[in-house]
Amino acid sequence: MTSSGTRIGIIGSAGRMGQAIAAAIAEAGETLAGGIDKDGDVAALAAQSDVLVDFSSPGALEGNLDAAVAAGVPVVIGTTGLEERHHFLIDHAAESIPVLQTGNTSLGVTLLAHLVREASARLGEDWDIEIVETHHRMKVDAPSGTALLLGEAAAGGRGIDLAAHSERGRDGITGRRGTGTIGFAALRGGSVAGDHSVLFLGDGERVALSHLAENRKIFAKGAVRACQWLVGKPVGRYSMPEVLGLEVPGL
Ligand SMILES: NC(=O)C1=CN([C@@H]2O[C@H](COP(=O)(O)OP(=O)(O)OC[C@H]3O[C@@H](n4cnc5c(N)ncnc54)[C@H](OP(=O)(O)O)[C@@H]3O)[C@@H](O)[C@H]2O)C=CC1
Ligand SMILES: O=C(O)C1=N[C@H](C(=O)O)C[C@H](O)C1
Secondary structure: OOOOOOEEEEEOOOOHHHHHHHHHHHHOOOEEEEEEOOOOOHHHHHHOOOEEEEOOOHHHHHHHHHHHHHHOOOEEEOOOOOOHHHHHHHHHHOOOOEEEEOOOOOHHHHHHHHHHHHHHHHOOOOOEEEEEEEEOOOOOOOOOHHHHHHHHHHHHHHOOOOHHHEEEOOOOOOOOOOOOOEEEEEEEOOOOOEEEEEEEEOOOOEEEEEEEEOOOHHHHHHHHHHHHHHOOOOOEEEOHHHHHOOOOOOO
């Protein structure tokens, strides 16, 4: 029997997300081109795929991008824990192939980012912004990719640079909170798929915008949707708001 549909190759296929994405590919009627994990042959996977989806590890990113560029295959990157140098590599690859990178592929978080940007634009600097996230005990990076993308949305709404206005890892005598900064707090434990709250803390009142992920299916479904959307797109760097038709500039 011949298979049909977009051929999607999974990098990190045996992982929690890799398995969820394989199920979502079948549910969407697309084709699983294959999957690799550590020490897998990414060039061979790229050669048999219409699009690659990478939910693995930051250390794998450079080799994965090189293979995607060599094969001329678009790639969706969901891996988190990325540093500035990884974003440079993504920008460079996006000069040759379509690349979509996001810390969260769910519809709900993409909408939340839109709402956070709006709230941040409307509430002045006297409203402190804190981002709180909770994840399962196996998660290896903090703050989560989602917390950082929500931070970018909040910073974008205020027209400030996130890196220059972040407060992370408070411990000991920290001094008072910096005016106009965005704070991050990470909780880890149990099997939590991913909870995020953006708190706007004013004098005498608070606004909380939250997203609670009940399972990984929402991320997997979004990742497959991103793969479908990316195939055939012009060379360039993309993110989830474009896939879902939501405007969140700078994400
Ligand atoms: N953007 C989003 O919406 C979401 C992003 N994520 C992110 O996705 C990533 C994976 O999460 P999760 O599935 O929970 O993690 P897991 O640890 O369950 O899975 C990671 C997988 O990647 C594999 N891997 C590690 N190194 C390499 C490599 N060099 N090349 C190929 N494969 C490799 C691992 O294989 P091995 O066991 O052999 O090391 C493992 O199978 C994380 O960064 C996480 O934060 C998670 C959920 C949603
Ligand atoms: O590692 C996870 O599990 C998740 N990672 C992503 C992140 O870092 O934000 C997305 C989701 O929250 C689950």
